[in-house]
Amino acid sequence: MNVDKGYVDAPIDSTLNLKEEIIKLKKEKNAVILAHYYQKGEIQDLADYIGDSLALAQIAARIEAPVIVLCGVHFMGETAKILCPDKKVLVPDTKAGCSLADSCPANEFEKFIVEHPGHTVISYVNTSAGVKALTDVLVTSSNARQIVESFPEDEKIIFGPDRNLGNYINSITGRNMTLWNGACHVHEQFSLAKTVELKKQYPNAKLLVHPECKNSIVVLADKVGSTAALLSYAIESDAQEFIVATESGILHEMKKKCSNKTFIPAPPEDGTCACNDCNFMKLNTLEKLYNCLKYEQPVIEVDSEVAEKARIPIQRMLDISEKLGL
Ligand code: 13P
Ligand code: SF4
DSSP states (O other): OOOSSSOOOOOOOOOSHHHHHHHHHHTTTTTEEEEEEESOOHHHOOOSSSEEEEHHHHOOOOOOSSEEEEEHHHHHHHHHHHHHSSSEEEEETTOOOOOHTSSHHHHHHHHHHHHHTTTTEEEESOOOOOHHTTTTEOTTTTTTTHHHHOOOOOOOEEESHHHHHHHHHHHHHHOEEEEEEBBBBTGGGGHHHHHHHHHHSSOEEEEETTTOOOHHTTTOOOOEOHHHHHHHHHHHOOOEEEEEEEETTTHHHHHHTTTTTTTEEEEEEEEEEEETTTTTTTGGHHHHHHHHHHHTBOOOOOOHHHHHHHHHHHHHHHHHHHHOOO
């Protein structure tokens, strides 16, 4: 089957009920669907598990089914494949990349590490397998603080690739990690001025901010955290209104879990764009998921030497997280 486009481009009978067919295929193939909170709502609704990057890695590590369909972006599929080398790991559209991962090419990161000898390398999970292979320990936005704090205060640390998450962790831990200058195009576009205006319009609303956002937005937040942490905060809070500064997909689960509360997407700088959508995450569609399960393509492959090196910092992250009860 040709997957040059990044997905299986086979014709689909238009009379099919795709949701039912996907559920049937999933059983037939003994496959498990994992979906990130940024996926389209209809994909999240079909998933066996939905979660943030940490949860998806933790679930992938313990899954027994022979086929994992990772509805997320490419690095998430790679992480699952590295953790489960004997399983078939599928991503409906392998062109679902990540601007943050792309902002840190492995060869340039390697030079950066050489320029900073004696440093421990901590990388965000939003990286290619090649960057993971150069890393001592991985983090996600759920565990970055605790993992950084698990090192002695005087440890010299390189943190990559997200300068915003790195700055945020420096600010709350008092560390002075050397940061790679990368960022996510979705989280960098929220407008400070418009968010301040929106807060005036909704004075009782809590502002929920992902730490990939710029510092100017982070400092205004009532809660800074991973997608899962923002969701939990919204569920547990007595507040009725929330302004959400992260990718729009999380609103689906927030609205499902809190049907009586109001969620307002934080405004982007450019009022005319759909910038709160991650164009990569949204490449996965029901049609591509259906064909992916039907033809068991496209598969995620990771060079075995790279995978062997990359598994060490991923496993280290999972071990520390387990020890800390995360
Ligand atoms: P989470 O760690 O919250 O899943 O974030 C992943 C991501 O890609 C944020 O842009
Ligand atoms: Fe990458 Fe940003 Fe999309 Fe997350 S939202 S997958 S960091 S491009």
